[in-house]
Structure formats: structure tokens, C-alpha cells
Amino acid sequence: MIEFEIPKPIANIYYNALQTVAVNMMRPVARYYDVHEHEIPWDYVNFMHMAMSQTGAGSLAPDEKKKVDDQGKERPRLGYQTLAHMLEMLSWGDSGMYLVTPGGGLGAAAVEAAGTPEQKIKFLARFRGPKPTFGAMAMTEPQAGSDTSAIRTTAVLDQATNEWVLNGEKIFVTAGKISLLDSDGLVVVWATIDPSAGRAGMRSFVITAGTPGVQVTKLEHKLGIRASDTASIVLQDARVPFENMLGSAEIVRQPTTKGFKGAMATFDATRPLVAAMAVGVARAALEFLKEELSRRGIEIRYGLPRQKQTNIEREVIDMEIMLRSAWLLVIKAVWMADNRKANSKEASMSKLRAGDVVTKITQRAVEIMGPLGFSQEFLLEKWFRDAKISDIYEGTGQINRLIVARHVLEYTGRDLR
Numbered sequence: 001m002i003e004f005e006i007p008k009p010i011a012n013i014y015y016n017a018l019q020t021v022a023v024n025m026m027r028p029v030a031r032y033y034d035v036h037e038h039e040i041p042w043d044y045v046n047f048m049h050m051a052m053s054q055t056g057a058g059s060l061a062p063d064e065k066k067k068v069d070d071q072g073k074e075r076p077r078l079g080y081q082t083l084a085h086m087l088e089m090l091s092w093g094d095s096g097m098y099l100v101t102p103g104g105g106l107g108a109a110a111v112e113a114a115g116t117p118e119q120k121i122k123f124l125a126r127f128r129g130p131k132p133t134f135g136a137m138a139m140t141e142p143q144a145g146s147d148t149s150a151i152r153t154t155a156v157l158d159q160a161t162n163e164w165v166l167n168g169e170k171i172f173v174t175a176g177k178i179s180l181l182d183s184d185g186l187v188v189v190w191a192t193i194d195p196s197a198g199r200a201g202m203r204s205f206v207i208t209a210g211t212p213g214v215q216v217t218k219l220e221h222k223l224g225i226r227a228s229d230t231a232s233i234v235l236q237d238a239r240v241p242f243e244n245m246l247g248s249a250e251i252v253r254q255p256t257t258k259g260f261k262g263a264m265a266t267f268d269a270t271r272p273l274v275a276a277m278a279v280g281v282a283r284a285a286l287e288f289l290k291e292e293l294s295r296r297g298i299e300i301r302y303g304l305p306r307q308k309q310t311n312i313e314r315e316v317i318d319m320e321i322m323l324r325s326a327w328l329l330v331i332k333a334v335w336m337a338d339n340r341k342a343n344s345k346e347a348s349m350s351k352l353r354a355g356d357v358v359t360k361i362t363q364r365a366v367e368i369m370g371p372l373g374f375s376q377e378f379l380l381e382k383w384f385r386d387a388k389i390s391d392i393y394e395g396t397g398q399i400n401r402l403i404v405a406r407h408v409l410e411y412t413g414r415d416l417r
């Protein structure tokens with residue numbers, strides 16, 4: 001049965017602690033790292049690394065089974081639903097800083113979704129080491145965004161050395177720099193082993209920090225989430241061992257869409273989490289708005305018939321409904337992921353709803369606050385800027401709508417695009 005509230009043991013161990021982190025370690029420096037784009041919040045990073053190691057969480061990635069902490073005590077399993085609660089809270093603190101939380105990030109999610117059991121053990125161990133370590137996933141290219149099957153980065157097997165040789169350019173890689181240059185992390189790079197085969201040629205490869213031929217060539221200056229680095233990465237004859245191609249060895253030679261399905265499985269896991277982050281930002285803006293209204297003597301009278309409420313009251317209540325509906329979609333999608341149910345439709349639904357909701361709530365809160373909403377005196381204008389990315393990465397709003405429509409109408413990707 002779906003559980004809507006945070007289970008008690010999880011709330012005790014993780015959630016309450018993260019609230020303290022969000023209030024005391026993120027909010028006070030959120031503006032600083034927004035202004036000082038690309039500066040790494042090491043205090044936060046080191047603290048989170050230590051805290052996650054002590055609780056046995058290791059990284060913010062789901063556990064296969066129950067884990068023990070430093071004292072040998074068993075702790076509750078970290079599933080997608082728990083993660084959604086945790087990410088919502090950290091993003092309420094600051095979504096840009098959350099993206100610099102040590103751990104595997106999208107890179108670990110891709111290994112989880114597409115790797116063999118041995119590859120998961122080998123590559124995910126990197127994120128449980130003594131130093132903060134990061135992971136990223138590189139799909140997007142200058143000519144391939146929403147249409148992932150258009151990627152042109154190539155991977156060719158050198159039979160003599162049994163290594164893959166990768167060439168191409170990846171852009172807009174979240175945590176690309178910190179994964180490759182500032183830690184012993186990894187980037188999962190999607191490439192094609194046969195450019196004429198479309199989706200059937202797609203495979204993913206683990207590129208570890210320090211691999212020769214891999215260069216971070218650019219960092220984006222962005223509208224929001226400015227604490228998070230967004231990098232361009234050029235691969236020039238970058239060589240990785242044969243076993244760094246995610247998935248079983250037999251998918252190497254035959255044309256198969258298993259590689260593409262691995263990419264989609266990654267998104268099924270991560271879209272609800274991105275949606276949870278969006279909900280965290282929206283909640284931050286809505287709570288702030290209500291507090292500021294309250295300071296001005298405006299309280300929301302929930303019990304009144306709608307026609308007796310003021311316009312502001314109706315608007316705030318509508319925002320709360322939007323927020324709640326987005327959160328319920330997140331909960332359903334992560335619950336399905338935890339219970340190994342196919343959740344592509346629900347993952348896309350949660351992502352597109354949360355992307356819409358966070359954009360609308362932050363924008364309306366800025367408007368209702370008048371000039372103060374536009375001022376840097378408050379974080380509200382920053383949340384307004386941070387919000388928009390939720391509707392862009394991990395599939396834009398339009399693409400997630402297409403996915404939902406295909407499921408609902410039972411159309412294939414070819415029928416409806």
C-alpha cells in the first residue's frame with residue numbers, strides 16, 4: 001500500500017537531520033553560492049559526506065537491501081520514496097547546492113539502471129569511499145537534446161587492446177566538472193557503436209576521472225541553480241576498458257535497443273526525484289509567501305466558502321492544491337519504482353506536473369510580493385530562477401507530455417512525436 005507520510009524510523013534518522021542541514025547550512029549561504037557561481041560549497045559537501053558515511057547511507061542513491069551504520073546498527077532501507085522526501089527537503093534548502101551533494105547523482109542512477117550486478121558493485125563503491133566523490137551522466141550533444149537517438153559521440157572497440165575508444169562532444173552535463181576534475185568520480189557517457197543504427201546503436205560507458213583524452217572545455221553561466229556546475233566535455237580518443245560499457249557483454253556485437261532502454265530506465269528512476277526537487281523549491285516559495293502575508297496581517301481563512309474568501313486567499317489555496325497534487329504524483333511514481341513496477345507514465349506525469357507547478361508558484365509568489373518579490377533582499381527571486389530548470393532537464397515539459405500521451409493513447413513513439 002502506498003504510504004504518504006515519511007515512515008517514522010526514516011524521519012528520525014534522515015529527514016529531521018536534513019531539515020537541520022537545510023535550515024542551517026544551506027539557506028544562510030544560498031545567496032553567496034548563487035552570486036559566486038561555480039564556487040564549490042565545500043563546508044556543505046564535506047559535512048554531507050561525513051554524515052552520509054556515518055549513517056551508512058554512503059550516497060544519495062537507493063539501496064538494494066538494508067545497510068548497517070558505523071556502529072553496526074541496521075538502518076532502514078533507502079528506497080526511492082525515502083530519497084524523494086530527502087531531496088525535497090534539501091531542495092527546499094537550496095536546489096543548486098543540493099546538486100553538489102556528494103554521491104553518484106545521475107551517473108550512479110545510470111549505473112543502477114543499465115549496469116550488471118558486478119558493474120554496480122564495482123562502480124558504485126567509488127561513492128562510498130573516504131573522500132566526497134561525484135557522478136554525472138552525459139547524454140546531450142550540440143545536435144541531440146530531446147531526441148536522444150540523434151547522439152553522434154562514437155565508441156569503437158579496439159580489438160587489439162580490448163578497449164573502447166570514444167570521440168565526441170557532450171554539453172550541459174550537470175556536475176560534469178566536479179565529477180572529473182575535483183574528485184575521483186565518474187561520468188556515464190552515452191555513445192553510439194553504430195551511427196546508422198539509431199537507438200539500436202546506443203550504449204553507455206563509464207568514464208572515470210583522470211581518463212586521458214577527456215577534457216572539460218566549458219562551464220555554463222546560468223539563470224538558476226548556479227551552485228551546480230554545468231559542463232561541456234570533449235572526448236578525443238578517450239580509451240576505457242571493455243568492461244566499462246554498461247550492460248552484459250553480449251549486447252556489444254548485436255544491434256539491440258537494450259542500450260536505449262537503459263537510458264529510458266534511468267529517466268524512469270530519476271524523473272520523480274527531479275520532480276521532488278521541484279516540489280521542494282515550490283514549497284520554499286509558498287511557505288515564504290504565507291509567512292510574509294501573515295507578517296502583513298493577511299491570514300488564509302481555510303474554512304470559509306470560496307466566494308467569501310479574498311482573491312489572495314483563493315490563490316494561495318490553489319497553489320497549495322497544485323503543490324499537493326504534484327507531490328502525490330511523485331509519491332506514486334517513486335512507490336512504483338520501489339516496488340519494481342513499470343512507471344514511465346507516472347515518472348513523466350510527476351515530472352511535468354512538478355515542473356509546471358514550481359514555475360507557476362514561484363512566479364505568482366514573486367508577483368504577489370510586488371517589488372520585494374523582485375528584490376535580492378529575499379531568496380524568492382532566486383527560487384523563481386531556480387524553478388525553470390525543472391521543466392528543462394531530464395526531458396522537457398513537452399517531451400514528458402508526449403510520453404504521457406503515448407501511454408494514455410497507446411501510441412508508439414513513431415505514431416506520436
Ligand SMILES: Cc1cc2nc3c(=O)[nH]c(=O)nc-3n(C[C@H](O)[C@H](O)[C@H](O)COP(=O)(O)OP(=O)(O)OC[C@H]3O[C@@H](n4cnc5c(N)ncnc54)[C@H](O)[C@@H]3O)c2cc1C
Nearest residue numbers: 137138139140144145146172173174393394395396398417
Ligand atoms: C542546467 C542544465 C543541466 C543539464 N544537465 C544535463 C545532464 O546532466 N545530462 C544531460 O545529458 N543533459 C543535461 N541537460 C540537457 C537537457 O536535458 C536538454 O537541454 C533537454 O533535454 C532539451 O534538449 P535541447 O536543449 O537540445 O532542446 P531541444 O530538444 O532542441 O528542444 C528545444 C525545444 O523544443 C521542444 N521540443 C523538442 N522536441 C519536441 C517534440 N517532439 N514535441 C514538442 N516539443 C518538442 C522542447 O521541449 C524544447 O522546448 C541539462 C540542461 C540544463 C539547462
